[in-house]
Amino acid sequence: MITQNLIIYKFNRLYQILIELDLNFNYEITFFDNQETLNEKLKKIKNYLIISNRKYLDVDNQFILSNTPINIFRLIEKINIEFLKVQFNYQSEVKVSDYIVNLNSREILKNNKKLKLTEKEMNTIIYLFKSENSVSIDELQKKVWSYQSDLETHTVETHIYRLRKKILNMFNDNDFIISKTNGYQIN
Structure with missing residues (x-):
C-alpha cells in the first residue's frame, strides 16, 4: 500500500x-x-x-x-x-516518453504546453505506448476502432497523420509516432 x-x-x-x-x-x-x-x-x-x-x-x-x-x-x-x-x-496520468497524458482531461502535456486530444487519439497513443513492438494498421483497427480487418479503410492512417501534425504544431516533435515497416510505434 x-x-x-x-x-x-x-x-x-x-x-x-x-x-x-x-x-x-x-x-x-x-x-x-x-x-x-x-x-x-x-x-x-x-x-x-x-x-x-x-x-x-x-x-x-x-x-x-x-x-x-x-x-x-x-x-x-x-x-x-x-x-x-x-x-x-x-x-489518471500516464507518462509516455517525454510527455504526460492525462486520461481525465484527455490532454497531452510537455514543457508547460497542453494539447487537447480526442478520445481516439488518446486511445491510440496509450495503445501504441503499451505495445512492446510496432503495431500494425489491422491491429489498431481492431483494438482502437473495433473495425474488422477485411474492411478497406484509411481511418488509422488518417488519424495518425492528423495526430502527428497536431503534436508537431504544438510541441515541434516530428518523431513522437514513428512508422515502421510493419506499423506504428511511440518513439
Whole structure:
C-alpha cells in the first residue's frame, strides 16, 4: 500500500492538534514552515496532501482549511476525500516518453504546453505506448476502432497523420509516432 503523506504547511496549530490527538491515522503527518524543505520532501514522495490555512502559489495538492474551528471527525472526513481526489488524479496520468497524458482531461502535456486530444487519439497513443513492438494498421483497427480487418479503410492512417501534425504544431516533435515497416510505434 502506498503511504499517504499529510503535510501541514505553515499551520502549526493544526499540526499540534493532530499530533496531540494521536489517532491512528491512515497517513503520515509532517509539518513544514519553509518552502525549500517542503520542495525537497515533495521530490521524494508521490502521494501527498498539503493542508494550510491560506492559499500558497506553486503548491500542488493543496487543501485550504480556512473555516475553523471544525469538528475533528469532519476534518478527517474532508482529508480522506481530498486524498481520494489526489489518488484519482495521480492514477489518471500516464507518462509516455517525454510527455504526460492525462486520461481525465484527455490532454497531452510537455514543457508547460497542453494539447487537447480526442478520445481516439488518446486511445491510440496509450495503445501504441503499451505495445512492446510496432503495431500494425489491422491491429489498431481492431483494438482502437473495433473495425474488422477485411474492411478497406484509411481511418488509422488518417488519424495518425492528423495526430502527428497536431503534436508537431504544438510541441515541434516530428518523431513522437514513428512508422515502421510493419506499423506504428511511440518513439
